[in-house]
Amino acid sequence: MRLELGRIKITDVQFADTTKVEKGTLYVNEQELVNMILEDEHIKSVKVDLAKPGEETRITPVKDVIEPRVKVDGQGGIFPGVMNKVTTVGTGRTHVLSGVAVVTCGKIVGFQEGIIDMSGPGAEFTPFSKTLNVCFVIEPIEGLKQHEYEAAARMAGFKAANFIAKAGLDVLPDEVEIYETKPLLESILEYPNLPKVGYVYMLQTQGLLHDTYVYGVDAKKIVPTILYPTEVFDGAILSGNCVSACDKNTTYHHQNNPIIHDLFARHGKDINFVGVIITNENVYLADKERSSDWTAKLCKFLGLDGAIVSQEGFGNPDTDLIMNCKKIENLGIKTVIVTDEYAGRDGASQSLADADAKADAVVTGGNANEVILLPPMKKIIGMLNYTDKIAGGFDGSLRPDGSIEAEIQVITGATNELGFNKMSATSF
Amino acid sequence: MVKEIERAGIPVVHICTVVPISLTVGANRIVPAIAIPHPLGNPALDPVEEKKVRRKLVVKALKALETEVEGQTVFED
Numbered sequence: 001m002r003l004e005l006g007r008i009k010i011t012d013v014q015f016a017d018t019t020k021v022e023k024g025t026l027y028v029n030e031q032e033l034v035n036m037i038l039e040d041e042h043i044k045s046v047k048v049d050l051a052k053p054g055e056e057t058r059i060t061p062v063k064d065v066i067e068p069r070v071k072v073d074g075q076g077g078i079f080p081g082v083m084n085k086v087t088t089v090g091t092g093r094t095h096v097l098s099g100v101a102v103v104t105c106g107k108i109v110g111f112q113e114g115i116i117d118m119s120g121p122g123a124e125f126t127p128f129s130k131t132l133n134v135c136f137v138i139e140p141i142e143g144l145k146q147h148e149y150e151a152a153a154r155m156a157g158f159k160a161a162n163f164i165a166k167a168g169l170d171v172l173p174d175e176v177e178i179y180e181t182k183p184l185l186e187s188i189l190e191y192p193n194l195p196k197v198g199y200v201y202m203l204q205t206q207g208l209l210h211d212t213y214v215y216g217v218d219a220k221k222i223v224p225t226i227l228y229p230t231e232v233f234d235g236a237i238l239s240g241n242c243v244s245a246c247d248k249n250t251t252y253h254h255q256n257n258p259i260i261h262d263l264f265a266r267h268g269k270d271i272n273f274v275g276v277i278i279t280n281e282n283v284y285l286a287d288k289e290r291s292s293d294w295t296a297k298l299c300k301f302l303g304l305d306g307a308i309v310s311q312e313g314f315g316n317p318d319t320d321l322i323m324n325c326k327k328i329e330n331l332g333i334k335t336v337i338v339t340d341e342y343a344g345r346d347g348a349s350q351s352l353a354d355a356d357a358k359a360d361a362v363v364t365g366g367n368a369n370e371v372i373l374l375p376p377m378k379k380i381i382g383m384l385n386y387t388d389k390i391a392g393g394f395d396g397s398l399r400p401d402g403s404i405e406a407e408i409q410v411i412t413g414a415t416n417e418l419g420f421n422k423m424s425a426t427s428f
Numbered sequence: 429m430v431k432e433i434e435r436a437g438i439p440v441v442h443i444c445t446v447v448p449i450s451l452t453v454g455a456n457r458i459v460p461a462i463a464i465p466h467p468l469g470n471p472a473l474d475p476v477e478e479k480k481v482r483r484k485l486v487v488k489a490l491k492a493l494e495t496e497v498e499g500q501t502v503f504e505d
Contacts (some may be wrong), residue, residue, distance in 0.1 A: 283464035283465055
């Protein structure tokens with residue numbers, strides 16, 4: 001499977017009468033977007049706002065972040081099974097409005113949405129302080145149930161992203177990257193002497209608004225399976241997640257999965273990147289056992305020499321992570337696990353809820369319990385009246401001057417477990 | 429908590445969904461529970477059936493409490 005990813009570099013975003021891309025500037029028609037989102041009868045109102053790097057702006061409560069992408073050539077469309085027919089994606093050509101992000105906001109769960117600061121100390125912890133953000137603050141109709149609100153906000157984000165992305169359909173990209181994965185046997189023949197490496201991609205599927213979708217399927221209902229890596233770039237996996245902001249994978253993270261990106265960069269050089277195994281993080285022990293058994297089985301079936309395993313979320317998914325690691329290692333395949341830590345504010349507590357001696361190669365995205373003081377911002381996109389309840393916040397988190405003292409857990413993407421951030425740790 | 433209570437000389441049964449974590453933290457008597465969001469019940473069942481499930485778990489835990497163990501033991505069905 002071969003995909004050309006054409007990146008159109010966007011350096012500014014502005015409101016205008018028509019939605020278009022011109023000389024690196026994205027123009028969006030605010031009213032058009034509002035009308036489109038209000039087509040959903042579950043949504044009472046939506047406010048569109050723009051946030052740019054360096055501004056004294058705080059966006060919160062952030063639900064999801066999405067990168068606008070459009071299929072230019074090849075079968076299927078972005079977010080197959082959800083926004084487009086369920087056709088297999090990952091081939092042909094896709095255009096990306098690089099530097100732009102659609103950010104959806106709403107007090108869906110209240111304690112499980114995030115904060116994005118466009119400047120100040122908090123901005124250092126989130127990748128979305130560097131993107132040009134088209135923000136949508138979505139209010140539900142009265143009496144709408146929480147899970148219906150989540151679904152409405154989720155779909156509104158994808159709708160907006162796909163609509164905006166169409167502006168890049170006929171624009172010449174600034175750069176085109178080519179990603180290709182061959183069928184397994186061909187790939188092995190092509191690089192017979194390189195170690196075969198796979199990626200075990202764990203998806204948050206605890207239910208109760210902790211959900212991820214694959215081609216429209218709720219991933220808690222899948223058994224582990226194999227994807228071509230480029231399918232992920234076309235939105236095969238998307239977030240329906242309301243969970244601690246620091247280490248949930250937003251849809252943007254999935255679309256830009258840095259582990260896949262980096263494995264591709266070394267493919268054919270020092271490793272043979274043969275494919276992606278997706279698996280879930282369910283709440284029944286039998287599901288955890290089955291999924292980790294199958295993940296290990298698929299690693300062996302693919303003939304892997306090594307696997308990178310990434311986690312999403314924390315707590316009981318630590319067990320899924322360790323089960324995957326242990327079972328894959330027991331089949332003679334080397335693993336590296338990618339996770340983050342809840343080691344207490346002083347960093348002295350045990351980092352993960354589960355552990356095993358086989359997990360001897362670990363990459364961390366940082367300690368989510370670290371406390372940060374976020375200074376007041378001039379502009380708020382969304383609302384602040386929930387921050388005492390946010391995961392990582394506490395009674396008195398929001399101070400009268402508008403500053404927030406909280407754990408970095410509250411910041412969207414701060415300790416991301418795909419490595420889409422700056423923090424980590426090294427031991428010697 | 430399991431370990432601290434046992435340290436005081438009182439035997440403990442840990443009813444727990446994620447048995448591997450219970451094993452990692454060092455519980456000695458472990459009874460597997462239903463699911464993480466509802467360890468001691470099952471909202472998918474009707475109340476009469478659910479009560480049977482709940483009673484079974486508690487009885488099993490009490491039996492485990494009376495059982496002598498040599499090291500960590502998981503009380504499967």
